[in-house]
Amino acid sequence: MVTNMPQSDRMSFSEAERRGVYRAIYERRDIRAQFLSTPIPDHVLGRLLDAAHHAPSVGFMQPWDFIVIRSNAVREAVHNCFMEANRQAAAIYTGERRALYESLKLEGIREAPVNLCITCDRSRAKGAGVGRQTDPDTVLYSTVCAIQNLWLAARAESLGVGWVSILDLDRLRGLLGIPAELVPIAYLCVGYVSEFPANPELESVGWESRESLMRLIHFDRWDRRDEQRAADLFEPQPANGAQK
Ligand SMILES: Cc1cc2nc3c(=O)[nH]c(=O)nc-3n(C[C@H](O)[C@H](O)[C@H](O)COP(=O)(O)O)c2cc1C
Numbered sequence: 420m421v422t423n424m425p426q427s428d429r430m431s432f433s434e435a436e437r438r439g440v441y442r443a444i445y446e447r448r449d450i451r452a453q454f455l456s457t458p459i460p461d462h463v464l465g466r467l468l469d470a471a472h473h474a475p476s477v478g479f480m481q482p483w484d485f486i487v488i489r490s491n492a493v494r495e496a497v498h499n500c501f502m503e504a505n506r507q508a509a510a511i512y513t514g515e516r517r518a519l520y521e522s523l524k525l526e527g528i529r530e531a532p533v534n535l536c537i538t539c540d541r542s543r544a545k546g547a548g549v550g551r552q553t554d555p556d557t558v559l560y561s562t563v564c565a566i567q568n569l570w571l572a573a574r575a576e577s578l579g580v581g582w583v584s585i586l587d588l589d590r591l592r593g594l595l596g597i598p599a600e601l602v603p604i605a606y607l608c609v610g611y612v613s614e615f616p617a618n619p620e621l622e623s624v625g626w627e628s629r630e631s632l633m634r635l636i637h638f639d640r641w642d643r644r645d646e647q648r649a650a651d652l653f654e655p656q657p658a659n660g661a662q663k
Contacts (some may be wrong), residue, residue, distance in 0.1 A: 453613045501583060535609060578608060
């Protein structure tokens with residue numbers, strides 16, 4: 420999407436635009452159980468991919484590719500891949516945790532009308548190596564930035580996204596024909612939803628809670644954590660629901 424606004428208007432967001440950005444951040448959810456079969460118009464999918472493509476990347480390397488998956492046969496095969504990996508994942512839990520794990524719905528591969536696999540090409544020449552010599556993993560981080568852009572843009576389009584990581588990556592490579600040297604970073608389920616839950620599902624079912632942000636803020640050095648000083652950052656009122 421190209422913006423042709425004059426420079427003066429491009430300096431700041433209007434109040435409504437600012438709120439819109441925060442709304443997308445706070446109301447984004449990982450969606451698994453709420454997908455509708457309603458098709459996603461091509462131009463909307465295009466906007467999501469373009470939002471991803473405008474993410475920051477180390478050295479402007481743009482290491483990502485996007486596989487758009489609509490085929491029922493491919494989604495069924497990926498679902499089988501998930502089922503096998505999930506059986507193995509469940510095995511590390513026992514007792515009540517195991518029962519809770521097995522009650523979780525951790526993918527919407529067949530229900531979501533579109534699945535996306537986002538890959539990372541660690542050896543892409545673009546960017547000529549700027550910024551990644553001290554930390555080659557910055558290439559991976561760049562791809563994750565693209566995924567987050569897509570996830571937030573999807574929320575603004577009323578589309579849900581669910582990230583499925585419970586997959587054997589080599590098997591996924593084989594199913595999607597991804598060359599061995601590329602890293603499949605994310606497998607995403609995308610679609611319109613019956614609702615966006617107010618809270619993470621893992622929180623609602625009692626699997627995990629949100630950490631206190633105050634406990635995570637340090638001042639100048641790692642050993643200078645000060646919850647009171649951190650709390651002062653959020654007075655008088657946190658922006659649109661920031662969690663303490
Ligand atoms: C890298 C990554 C991998 C994830 N893998 C899965 C997954 O395999 N299955 C799943 O149900 N959710 C997965 N999630 C979603 C998280 O469980 C979810 O983001 C978290 O519980 C917070 O909920 P929220 O995204 O709705 O705020 C993944 C998220 C990330 C960032």
